[in-house]
Amino acid sequence: MNPSHQAVVALDVGGTGMKCALVRPDGTVHHEERHPTRADRGPEAVTETILSVAESLAARARADGLTPVAAGIAVPGVVDEANGVAVWSANVGFRDVPLRDLAVRRLGIPAALGHDVRVGALAEARLGAGRGRRHVLFVAIGTGIAGGLIIDGRGYPGAHGAAGELGHVVVRPGGTPCGCGLRGCLEAEASAKAVGRRYAHLSGEPGATAFDVATRAAKGDELAGRVWQDAVEALADGLVTAQALYDVGVVVLGGGLAEAGDALVDPVRDAVAQRVTFHRSPEIVRVELGDTAGCLGSALLALDSLKGAP
Numbered sequence: 001m002n003p004s005h006q007a008v009v010a011l012d013v014g015g016t017g018m019k020c021a022l023v024r025p026d027g028t029v030h031h032e033e034r035h036p037t038r039a040d041r042g043p044e045a046v047t048e049t050i051l052s053v054a055e056s057l058a059a060r061a062r063a064d065g066l067t068p069v070a071a072g073i074a075v076p077g078v079v080d081e082a083n084g085v086a087v088w089s090a091n092v093g094f095r096d097v098p099l100r101d102l103a104v105r106r107l108g109i110p111a112a113l114g115h116d117v118r119v120g121a122l123a124e125a126r127l128g129a130g131r132g133r134r135h136v137l138f139v140a141i142g143t144g145i146a147g148g149l150i151i152d153g154r155g156y157p158g159a160h161g162a163a164g165e166l167g168h169v170v171v172r173p174g175g176t177p178c179g180c181g182l183r184g185c186l187e188a189e190a191s192a193k194a195v196g197r198r199y200a201h202l203s204g205e206p207g208a209t210a211f212d213v214a215t216r217a218a219k220g221d222e223l224a225g226r227v228w229q230d231a232v233e234a235l236a237d238g239l240v241t242a243q244a245l246y247d248v249g250v251v252v253l254g255g256g257l258a259e260a261g262d263a264l265v266d267p268v269r270d271a272v273a274q275r276v277t278f279h280r281s282p283e284i285v286r287v288e289l290g291d292t293a294g295c296l297g298s299a300l301l302a303l304d305s306l307k308g309a310p
Contacts, residue, residue, distance in 0.1 A: 019291060072112050119298050124288065126153055133249045145255075169241050231257075
């Protein structure tokens with residue numbers, strides 16, 4: 001079949017919203033749309049929404065003269081990619097949901113299931129800021145923090161589908177309580193949520209966000225600058241630990257906090273360089289694909305499932 005007539009149904013499912021697209025085999029986006037996840041309805045309802053949206057996208061492809069050849073779905077939490085099972089997700093409520101098989105039955109085409117951060121990493125490694133590099137670590141810094149390791153264009157899921165939980169490396173022993181039950185995890189100290197929460201507590205301004213902190217720090221606000229620098233130092237400690245484990249060539253920073261651009265990347269780069277001893281410092285860059293990475297990565301994962309290793 002002529003690849004120019006093919007499309008992949010791609011969904012990136014989050015706790016709040018779903019980014020959805022029809023993606024051509026060359027990585028170009030033919031059509032995209034967004035839908036609310038409405039996780040409060042429960043996992044069964046969310047599963048039905050995912051399948052309904054995927055079915056609608058496949059129909060849209062056919063209406064546009066394209067042939068849907070596969071579907072790729074990315075979800076948060078612990079994902080068993082080999083068996084296509086959403087093992088657990090606090091954001092969506094999944095527990096052992098066989099999403100891949102459900103999609104195959106509903107759509108009648110091959111499907112693949114991946115972890116949201118790992119598929120984002122896959123897209124950045126092949127199409128974005130890490131392209132041309134063999135060892136890429138993608139770090140998403142948003143409400144939480146998670147990483148995706150890509151080696152020679154393939155993601156590493158770990159033995160149980162839980163690889164890349166960089167946000168739960170303890171960087172401040174005895175520090176801020178984390179939702180996982182520990183204290184001082186990277187996610188509890190340096191995520192976008194943590195930055196906004198700490199500034200709100202210290203300033204007495206409820207509702208302050210990480211964006212507020214970054215903006216005020218850039219304008220010389222002393223308190224905002226201190227909160228921002230503390231987050232930078234914590235991130236650097238976490239990244240140095242990751243570098244000791246993975247020895248990657250490039251670290252790609254993404255997620256909401258990375259929207260700060262150079263105000264985040266430059267000080268993190270400097271702080272990591274100051275901490276590195278015998279290891280080689282990785283190149284540290286910002287994402288190129290933005291919030292489209294999840295859909296693109298889902299499509300790449302689905303295409304890989306059709307042809308085997310990339």
